[in-house]
Amino acid sequence: MSISVLILTLNEELNLPDCLDAVSWSDDIVVLDSGSTDRTVEIAKAAGARVYHRVQDNEHAQRTYGLRQIEFRHLWVYMPDADEITPPDLRDEMLAIAADPGRPEVMFRVRFKNIFMGRWIRHSSLYPTWVVRLVRPDKISFERQINLQCVADGLEGRLQNHFYHYSFNKGLNAWYEKHNRYSWFEAQESLKSLRRGRLKLADIFSGRAELRRRALKELSFRLPFRPALRFLYMYLVRGGFLDGGAGYLYCRLLTAYEYMIVVKMMEIRRREQGLRV
Template sequence: MSLVTEKLPITVVILTKNEEMVVARAIESALNDYAEVIVLDSFSDDNTVNIARQAGAAVIQEPFKGYASQRNFALKDMPKSNEWIFFLDADEMISEPLTAELRRDFAQIKSGNFGMGYVRRKDFFMGRWIRRSSGYPTWFGRLCHASSVRVEREINEEYRCDRPVMRLSGHLLHYPFAKGVSYWMERHNRYSTAEAVEKIRGVKSGYGLIFSHDPGLRRKGLKQIYMRLPFRPLIGFLYLYFFRGGFLDGKAGLRFALLRTFYELLISIKYDEMVAERSEAENRK
């Protein structure tokens, strides 16, 4: 077999819970080029598991305790054939340029003692790439040397790596509305509750992280600043729609920015509600 047709020695892991509408497309984007594709399923009660197997993926089921817990299970405990893992969400696809880049550079990544590769996403909505209102580019840790990476924070996870990290130039293709706007709103209603809980727990300030060379740590520092801003939802909308040029994305850009603002507003309202409830509980003591 020629080197061109050999599969990359990487295990692609797709987390699922009732993803029958989108999982096949995610699998297909990886199946021909990566040595192993595993769907790590949280006991879906739809047809996700059957569709995944029919599409050619292996399926392992693990009870869901949180996104970080699932990813750490994949990194540390899940049976797999490779020491390198690429995390792919069910509503994403690996682009051909990203696969070509990994084919070209993977040997160098291993020999360079890297432990993780960050990847950007292209978010699609209403049939187009939302380049501006999505806040592009945002970097996500996805290519992981299993023994060198750990994942923290159960919602909007944060990656920690014991080795140097790198940025990949290829993209993931992200379709957050592939299951409809109603599903997006239901999911972000859950996410906003988790974010409010994280905020009320309090996080030690790490503003110095904004100067880190690690994209993940820099993003954490910026987020800590952003989450403390007054009128955060309004500021977020003005930033995305005007400062970042979201108005150039047309109707799709406006709607995307408004949906992002709605999500931030939910976090703020739920946080205030939790603070009030905690204060009332303390006053009753």
Template structure:
């Protein structure tokens, strides 16, 4: 395979258990691989360099700021940019589809949405409203930025149109449940600040809520108009019931039960506890 006119950006911090899978999955596709590391103390940098990546160290603030810094400061030379997390891999079908699509794509198309497949405890989570999830990850240089959100930040196009590719990339974290819960404990404080901001009419994200818009815009509308106004704590149980029963999450087996409960109930309940704590401190 001839490399595509494509540069890959990966943000890392202590990703030795995941990074090699990611880099192996893209072999032969990008012209250049850039790893922006925020101070790893494991073998992340060694693994990245072994696969020919250019490693740049930069202090981490948020995912959005780190990625926008990368766009502004890395020596990106290709026409297209692909952004992956270290725990994500391209399926061979998607890698081949990207290589075949980019050379002949229309000039007005500046972004390509990719379809994410979530793996959890070895199981593909196909239900509960979790698949397919369409995410803008591939775009022309200079035509997109990350919105300045603390959590669940989206890459948004500055101009042009977008299309969808058919095949999947896979989110498969190899670090286990302890790492998953630790990460989500950290996410909860940021998520709570976002929800409290919505309550006060503060939303500086680029993704505008639209009930009939693209997937990310619909989700933002539901958060702002349905989930956000719902009662604290009770909404976590309602959301889990919606995912697990109405959206058929029970069809994902035991891993699905664990995932939908942890992500759809435990995490959302813990986030509400953080919401309550922040409101109490600030008398919101």
């Protein structure tokens, strides 16, 4: 048994060829495009992918549409982003899972190696971060509009191998444009969290990395000087300085992203009060 592949795209002509080449072992590759104006769709069709089109309103709706409205040939669906490369060892591990009908899991998390300035920035990127990539589409759902949280209707597992993430491959201008959009959604989610008032402090000490990461994020919404604290945590506490110059630059970039979120939270609050920004 093989695995279907779902890739969401928007102007990914620089990243898509390598991503598609790394999943060419699948006989069912689907690209869900949200209005690319470059050669993304042409590249996908040339590689034999089935191409669907949908204007993206947010990541939650787009990914839900991809998994619910598109019919896949196989029970399992692998969901790499266009800037991710799937190495052979991860491929083989996933295919072995798909070939075993007795597996009780309905989704799997996987770690990744974030590549910046030609090197793996292990410490600055808060490795290991576990993200969902292999799923049974009928057994999962999503929460949040951005940086989705995946909820499984059943057991979840963890893959032992990694994929490679080239999030800066399209350049810093593209990175800033993307995170400018993301920061608006993050600001909205941050305010929702504050208004709910729920904070599971015990999860900070959980043995599961994804729960610790989520709890620390929730805690950060409630702290003053949030951008500066994030830099100190990433660069000093988590050892970003061990990644050299690339680590310093990466930590500064994520600090800028955090600052965008904080400022946009202020903007949302003022607009809710009928005040000008």
